[in-house]
Amino acid sequence: MMEKMIFGRYIPGNSFVHQLDPRSKLIFVFAFIIIVFLANNIVTYAILLAFTLFVILMSRIRLYFLVNGLKPVIFLMAFTFILHILMNKEGAVLLDLGFMKIHEEGLKQGIFISMRFLVLVFITSILTLTTSPISITDGLETLLNPLKKIKLPVHELALMMSISLRFIPTLMDETDKIMKAQMARGSDLSAGPLKDRLKAVVPLLVPLFVSAFKRAEDLATAMEVRGYRGGEGRTRYRQLKWDIKDTMSLVLLLAVAATLWLLRN
Amino acid sequence: MDIKLQQVSYAYSKGTPFEKYALHDVELSIASGTYEAIIGHTGSGKSTILQHFNGLLKPSSGTVHIGDRVVEAGKKAKELKPIRQKVGIVFQFPEHQLFEETVLKDIMFGPMNFGVSEKDAEKRARELITLVGLPDNILEKSPFDLSGGQMRRVAIAGVLAMEPEVIVLDEPTAGLDPRGQKEIMDLFYTLHKEKGLTTILVTHSMEDAARYADRIAIMHEGKCVLTGEPRALFADSATLAKYRLEPPRVVRFQHKVEQMIGKKLSKVCLIEEELAEELGQAIREGRAEQ
Ligand SMILES: Nc1ncnc2c1ncn2[C@@H]1O[C@H](COP(=O)(O)OP(=O)(O)OP(=O)(O)O)[C@@H](O)[C@H]1O
Ligand SMILES: [Mg+2]
Numbered sequence: 001m002m003e004k005m006i007f008g009r010y011i012p013g014n015s016f017v018h019q020l021d022p023r024s025k026l027i028f029v030f031a032f033i034i035i036v037f038l039a040n041n042i043v044t045y046a047i048l049l050a051f052t053l054f055v056i057l058m059s060r061i062r063l064y065f066l067v068n069g070l071k072p073v074i075f076l077m078a079f080t081f082i083l084h085i086l087m088n089k090e091g092a093v094l095l096d097l098g099f100m101k102i103h104e105e106g107l108k109q110g111i112f113i114s115m116r117f118l119v120l121v122f123i124t125s126i127l128t129l130t131t132s133p134i135s136i137t138d139g140l141e142t143l144l145n146p147l148k149k150i151k152l153p154v155h156e157l158a159l160m161m162s163i164s165l166r167f168i169p170t171l172m173d174e175t176d177k178i179m180k181a182q183m184a185r186g187s188d189l190s191a192g193p194l195k196d197r198l199k200a201v202v203p204l205l206v207p208l209f210v211s212a213f214k215r216a217e218d219l220a221t222a223m224e225v226r227g228y229r230g231g232e233g234r235t236r237y238r239q240l241k242w243d244i245k246d247t248m249s250l251v252l253l254l255a256v257a258a259t260l261w262l263l264r265n
Numbered sequence: 266m267d268i269k270l271q272q273v274s275y276a277y278s279k280g281t282p283f284e285k286y287a288l289h290d291v292e293l294s295i296a297s298g299t300y301e302a303i304i305g306h307t308g309s310g311k312s313t314i315l316q317h318f319n320g321l322l323k324p325s326s327g328t329v330h331i332g333d334r335v336v337e338a339g340k341k342a343k344e345l346k347p348i349r350q351k352v353g354i355v356f357q358f359p360e361h362q363l364f365e366e367t368v369l370k371d372i373m374f375g376p377m378n379f380g381v382s383e384k385d386a387e388k389r390a391r392e393l394i395t396l397v398g399l400p401d402n403i404l405e406k407s408p409f410d411l412s413g414g415q416m417r418r419v420a421i422a423g424v425l426a427m428e429p430e431v432i433v434l435d436e437p438t439a440g441l442d443p444r445g446q447k448e449i450m451d452l453f454y455t456l457h458k459e460k461g462l463t464t465i466l467v468t469h470s471m472e473d474a475a476r477y478a479d480r481i482a483i484m485h486e487g488k489c490v491l492t493g494e495p496r497a498l499f500a501d502s503a504t505l506a507k508y509r510l511e512p513p514r515v516v517r518f519q520h521k522v523e524q525m526i527g528k529k530l531s532k533v534c535l536i537e538e539e540l541a542e543e544l545g546q547a548i549r550e551g552r553a554e555q
Pocket of ligand 2: 311313
């Protein structure tokens with residue numbers, strides 16, 4: 001059921017993007033989110049889209065998987081597009097259907113907004129698809145390290161994040177298993193009136209919570225018996241290494257940003 | 266109710282980079298009233314195959330016949346609920362499915378989903394709790410206050426309460442104490458004999474397969490590679506080894522004895538009692554010859 005979603009999953013690989021340091025990828029994505037807002041005309045949006053496709057190409061993730069796995073998001077995008085066409089009444093009328101008119105501005109804004117959405121979702125998905133959860137947390141922890149000075153519990157936050165990321169697939173599997181066990185006992189989540197369906201959620205949630213709490217307790221015990229004492233003075237097994245590639249990719253992003261700046265209205 | 270699988274293949278996460286075929290062209294048919302054991306190395310697809318027996322999984326290709334119902338790849342299967350009442354599945358570690366406030370309510374959950382009245386469901390629960398070997402007063406307790414073994418028995422009672430025609434057991438005794446294992450296995454065997462319950466047992470225990478099953482199917486790397494009667498199947502150690510399995514201890518012991526005395530016993534013995542008898546016979550014959 002949930003098997004098809006690829007949002008937040010990691011596909012191991014050896015492409016250029018896979019090899020990048022998580023820190024550079026994180027900086028890249030955050031910078032990209034800002035840069036997207038530079039685009040405001042056809043040329044700049046075209047550049048943005050071309051650049052996104054280039055990044056996807058470099059990651060060697062098949063476009064088909066990306067589109068297939070992000071279907072819910074793409075549906076949302078189509079929705080905003082239609083909303084824009086219906087609501088925006090500026091500019092010349094392009095098409096008159098009698099009951100509604102499609103305006104030039106509406107069409108343009110609709111396309112631009114959904115494009116912005118699309119490139120953002122694609123780029124952030126590429127980050128999670130090419131970087132293991134552990135590396136993302138490591139990268140984030142290192143990047144946020146300066147904030148320790150203002151007493152932000154960076155290590156603890158990173159640990160919480162890595163544990164949550166680690167347990168998402170486990171919980172999904174568990175949900176699937178319990179769902180099947182209850183379905184085998186005749187509980188029906190996908191049919192009948194809403195009231196019955198809501199009731200059918202209880203046999204799913206109770207065992208799920210019970211096992212999640214049990215897991216959390218076991219994990220805490222396991223960490224304690226192995227002598228975990230928090231982040232103070234802790235060394236790392238995985239060392240992050242900043243490479244020429246990382247600098248290159250950020251320089252490239254800077255170049256794209258400069259181009260957008262020059263070509264925008 | 267006969268169950269028949271034709272050319273069944275199944276892929277997890279089909280159409281994603283994580284696609285993984287767990288079954289390849291499986292052919293298997295289980296006649297009504299048989300006790301069938303499915304054995305195979307870990308990861309060979311046993312748990313995957315048994316979820317096809319009540320339509321929890323739909324084949325990626327091929328067809329599954331369950332009684333007169335047909336579940337076919339690519340077609341929408343409607344109203345599978347009646348099938349789920351007739352084919353009860355006890356999953357691996359079924360204690361994870363308990364959720365009600367009391368044991369009684371949890372056992373009643375299955376039958377009441379299938380339209381059994383509250384009164385009848387309660388009656389079934391009270392009968393079954395004794396049958397699975399637990400004291401009556403446990404019915405009022407919370408299922409989460411029980412020991413692992415007790416929870417397992419409650420979960421089993423919860424499936425039996427649906428009064429299925431076919432019961433599918435996925436390693437029902439894993440992690441129980443030896444005495445408890447035997448009790449549970451004997452319970453299922455009694456139900457099979459007395460009520461004619463078609464029983465499908467997935468197990469890692471060759472001893473259980475040898476003792477209880479009428480027929481055995483061997484799974485290996487997602488294929489059903491061999492089916493047959495236990496006696497014939499367990500006589501052939503070489504083939505079993507190919508599928509990373511071993512004959513039951515009794516059979517191995519018999520082979521050793523036969524090597525030492527340089528004589529074959531009249532048949533392959535599947536359980537200790539049979540072997541004792543055969544050995545006694547052989548010894549008596551030996552004395553008579555001297
Ligand atoms: N939810 C799932 N998603 C992806 N792959 C799975 C899933 N469940 C099982 N598999 C894979 O399918 C194959 C068969 O698994 P299955 O659980 O049927 O094995 P099994 O014979 O029951 O093993 P065991 O004796 O350990 O219970 C395995 O290779 C497993 O990794
Ligand atoms: Mg299994």
